[in-house]
Every structure is written in structure tokens, then in C-alpha cells.
Amino acid sequence: MKKGMLVLVLANLSILLFAGPFGFNKGMSLKDVTEVCITAPEHLADDRYMVLPQKTHPDFEVYIVWISDSHGLYYVKAISREVTTNPYGTELQALFATIENSLINIYGESLFKDEIDPESLFKDERHWMYALQEGARKYYSTWSSNGEAPLKDALLCICLYATSDGETTGYIMLDYEFDNHEAVRQDLESVF
DSSP: OOOHHHHHHHHHHHHHOOOGGGGTTTTTOOHHHHHHHHOOOOOETEEEEEOOSSSSSSSEEEEEEEEEEETTTEEEEEEOOEEETTOOHHHHHHHHHHHHHHHHHHHHOEEEEEOOOOOOSSOGGGGGHHHHTTTEEEEEEEEEOSSSSSSSSTEEEEEEEEEEESSEEEEEEEEEETTHHHHHHHHHHOOO
């Protein structure tokens, strides 16, 4: 009996010690995720759950995880608090830069893009937020695993991006895709 308890304690300790983003690791079951959250996960749809992890960041308010029955946790999304900004997006860009710098310290340099559709009528910086809202502007940074430099924590890629729901309000989104996501995708496609 003592040996079984020791194994259980060590297994739970390993979840906490080697926790990835917000305390989540690749392949965690719904039960494992529940153990590292403050409240029980709320089922949203399909394999998505809204969670409140014990390890949170003050700039993020919403956390969503994707958990496959056969492959466990494979995707994490964090959504920032609403950011009030001017039409130039100054405050939103400042929050983006702060979070990006923290991620660079952990995962190394990112691939940053600030792209605007060449056909857009809203290229002027005073329409920065409007272009973002309309999808004419893309503002993001990505980190990807490759053969020479894999990301830690079994991550395949990370994407940090800005989004807008108005000319003066926006959000920062942070997505973590684990390397078991492809296996989940293959399972879904195998039904065809």
C-alpha cells in the first residue's frame, strides 16, 4: 500500500514540477487538468473546456484547453482582459510587446509580423485598430519547433496575436499547440 501511495504522490508531483504553459502539459487527461485548476473545467463544445488554472497571468482572463479522449491535452488558448486603446492601437501594441518579451525570454526569438492587406483602404496608422478589426491587418508573433531547435514542453508552436472588436477595444490571444495535435487531427480525419 505504501509503495502505491508513493507512486501516486510522485506522479502528481511530476505534473506540478514539469508543468508547461499555465501548468498544463501535453497529453493531460481531463482529470489531470482538473487537478491543476482552481475550479472544475467547464465543457464548452466538442473537446474544449474553459478552465481557471492555478498558474495564471495577470494580463489574461480566459483560458481554454482542448482535450482529446485518446491523446489528452493538445491545445491551450489564453485570452487577455479587454484592452482599451486609441485608434492607433498604442495600448494594445504595448501589452503585446510586454507579453512577447516574456515569451522571448522563455522560448527564444520569434517570427514577428505586422502585415496589412495591400488592397485595404485603411493603411494609415490612425486606422490601425479598424484595420485589425476588419481583418485587413495581421499583428502576431510565432515560435515553431523544427528539427534543429524544438520548443520545450513538447510544444509544436506558439502564436501570440492581437485582435479587435472595435476601434478602441482589443485583446491579446496566446495559443500553444502541443506536438500531439497532429495525431488528434489524423484521428478526426480517419472517419472519412
